[in-house]
Amino acid sequence: MPTRAGEIAGAPGLDRHRWCVLLKHGEIFLRGRNKAAFQRRLHDNLRRALHGVGGSTWIKSEPNVTVLGGQVPLDDLVERARRVVGFNLVQPALRVPSTVEDVTGAALDLLTALCGGRPGLSFAVHARRRDKTFPLTSSRLSETVGSRVQRELGLPVDLSSPDVDLNIEVARKESYLSWLRHPGQGGLPVGASGRALVLLSGGYDSPVAAHRAIRRGLHCDFVHFTGAPYTNPSSTYKAYALARELNRCQPAGQLHVIALGAAQKQLALAGAERFQVVAQRRLMVRTACALAGRLPAEALVTGDNLGQVASQTLTNITTVDEAADLPVLRPLLGWDKQEIIDEARSIGTAGISVLPDEDCCKLLAPRRVTTGARPAELARIEKRIDMDDLVEELLRGRECLTPGSSSGSSPSTGTSQPRTVASA
Ligand code: ATP
Numbered sequence: 001m002p003t004r005a006g007e008i009a010g011a012p013g014l015d016r017h018r019w020c021v022l023l024k025h026g027e028i029f030l031r032g033r034n035k036a037a038f039q040r041r042l043h044d045n046l047r048r049a050l051h052g053v054g055g056s057t058w059i060k061s062e063p064n065v066t067v068l069g070g071q072v073p074l075d076d077l078v079e080r081a082r083r084v085v086g087f088n089l090v091q092p093a094l095r096v097p098s099t100v101e102d103v104t105g106a107a108l109d110l111l112t113a114l115c116g117g118r119p120g121l122s123f124a125v126h127a128r129r130r131d132k133t134f135p136l137t138s139s140r141l142s143e144t145v146g147s148r149v150q151r152e153l154g155l156p157v158d159l160s161s162p163d164v165d166l167n168i169e170v171a172r173k174e175s176y177l178s179w180l181r182h183p184g185q186g187g188l189p190v191g192a193s194g195r196a197l198v199l200l201s202g203g204y205d206s207p208v209a210a211h212r213a214i215r216r217g218l219h220c221d222f223v224h225f226t227g228a229p230y231t232n233p234s235s236t237y238k239a240y241a242l243a244r245e246l247n248r249c250q251p252a253g254q255l256h257v258i259a260l261g262a263a264q265k266q267l268a269l270a271g272a273e274r275f276q277v278v279a280q281r282r283l284m285v286r287t288a289c290a291l292a293g294r295l296p297a298e299a300l301v302t303g304d305n306l307g308q309v310a311s312q313t314l315t316n317i318t319t320v321d322e323a324a325d326l327p328v329l330r331p332l333l334g335w336d337k338q339e340i341i342d343e344a345r346s347i348g349t350a351g352i353s354v355l356p357d358e359d360c361c362k363l364l365a366p367r368r369v370t371t372g373a374r375p376a377e378l379a380r381i382e383k384r385i386d387m388d389d390l391v392e393e394l395l396r397g398r399e400c401l402t403p404g405s406s407s408g409s410s411p412s413t414g415t416s417q418p419r420t421v422a423s424a
């Protein structure tokens with residue numbers, strides 16, 4: 001059975017039909033009076049995701065469903081729509097006028113193309129009448145279409161596990177026939193929950209955390225700290241490739257790259273010793289908060305995971321939070337590492353995260369990291385440095401990159417050099 005609509009869209013009998021893609025809304029139907037605003041945002045994001053698709057497209061609203069069509073190969077529309085957060089299901093479909101004749105004729109054409117020449121294949125019809133003025137009820141339409149198919153094509157009905165499960169949705173003017181149901185991203189339209197700044201390292205965790213945040217409707221920008229001038233640029237390339245992958249499911253967020261190496265040395269010279277890692281983390285968070293204020297973003301997101309490494313004990317996390325003046329969201333706090341790696345594989349970031357890099361956190365890391373750093377102990381070290389000046393200096397030296405955009409057409413499988421470089 002074809003799993004891509006494009007494989008049969010041009011089959012004899014089907015080439016005369018019009019095609020579209022049904023996009024089933026996720027949670028926005030829960031949103032009461034904000035529903036219209038959510039839907040507008042969802043459609044704006046969809047339009048952005050369609051940029052550069054190579055032909056004209058259109059979007060139409062039906063209740064709780066968006067219909068997408070255009071002069072573009074069907075599989076390309078499906079692929080673009082599947083990246084857009086806020087759609088639960090993506091279903092390529094035939095669209096026909098809402099009459100019993102047209103619907104039945106299209107069902108026969110579709111099942112002929114899918115099962116023709118293989119009479120042993122079974123089918124089921126599930127019709128849904130959204131427009132109550134349509135002359136047949138949902139079950140009567142299922143029966144009518146089903147018995148015509150049985151009679152004319154000789155296919156057996158199997159309601160529990162059919163080879164082809166034909167869905168028919170009847171709306172006021174047009175009806176839609178589909179047999180493929182691709183999972184979408186689900187979640188809330190990006191931007192509906194505000195804007196956040198993700199602390200993006202090269203590891204597995206922070207990209208997965210970012211993806212979770214994006215799926216909850218946060219439009220994310222990214223900040224990556226390198227150990228430059230004491231490390232090579234490999235971690236920046238990874239962060240760039242990760243941000244580009246994440247930008248495939250949101251309007252492109254920016255990646256800010258900040259060289260932390262000299263500041264890390266200052267912390268070491270101020271006697272940070274076993275507090276070095278927590279002191280660095282506090283500096284990252286302070287700098288990220290200052291940057292967030294300029295974007296403006298309302299929260300930070302990290303890939304922290306309770307107890308995963310010494311810097312992530314409850315005490316250390318609390319001490320890091322004390323340096324933040326924005327909420328620090330940690331979507332992965334309670335995940336197992338294996339769950340994170342599995343998720344990284346499914347969202348396409350694992351292949352980048354696994355690549356080697358020179359990570360700034362390893363630079364100057366003490367042999368033993370304290371698991372119980374208290375804010376007062378950190379304050380003692382930090383008061384030897386003008387932290388406000390240091391943060392300003394770090395921000396002044398940052399580079400601002402724009403990794404790809406939601407219209408990028410091919411999945412990235414490895415690292416790549418930054419494309420757009422602008423001093424910020
Ligand atoms: P990850 O797999 O995301 O690197 P990790 O398990 O290595 O996480 P840590 O190194 O303790 O854990 O980092 C915890 C979090 O701090 C990261 O998930 C990320 O959000 C942030 N972080 C760590 N290093 C950096 C960095 N160089 N630049 C930006 N953020 C960072």
Ligand code: MG
Nearest residue numbers: 201202203361
């Ligand atoms: Mg890390």
